[in-house]
Amino acid sequence: MKRSKASSIAVLIVLIFAILPGPAWPQSGRGRPRVPTRESAGPPPPPVTVPASSAVVKQEQSGNTSRFLLRNGITVIISEQHAAPVVAAVACFKAGRANEPLSAGGTGRLLANAIITGAGRENSRAVTDIRALGGQLTADVSYFSTSFNILVSPERLP
Secondary structure, three states: OHHHHHHHHHHHHHHHHHHOOOOOOOOOOOOOOOOOOOOOOOOOOOOOOOOHHHOEEEEEEEOOEEEEEEOOOOEEEEEOOOOOOOEEEEEEEOOOHHHOOHHHOOHHHHHHHHHHHOOOHHHHHHHHHHHHOOOEEEEEEOOOOEEEEEEEOHHHOO
């Protein structure tokens, strides 16, 4: 009986040490390869300055949607939706048939076509940059407004 009790205690001790994890040795990093540090190319860029005419006058937040009213009258709405893996931007202007004088009809459509086709040096660079990222730039003209839509995959953004 003593022998079976001693052997069962030995088996129990072996099982306890087999189940419990061993000591965790600290990692000093001596065996890891060194990661090269990035050399700074020069002084950091200056902070972005916002003109006084574009300062935020009013800010509202509801859930994951933020609405900013700027001093110059522009309303910026930011809605983060992390369920879809895309980056989208929409710019909407009150340049539709309802907001145009009768003598200047079609200004919204002309504006949309000029931006999409890249008329002018500044516009063509922006359009080619968006297309180089694999993004889409589209324009929609309605009775009340003209909107521009940019859609880019987040993996393509720097």
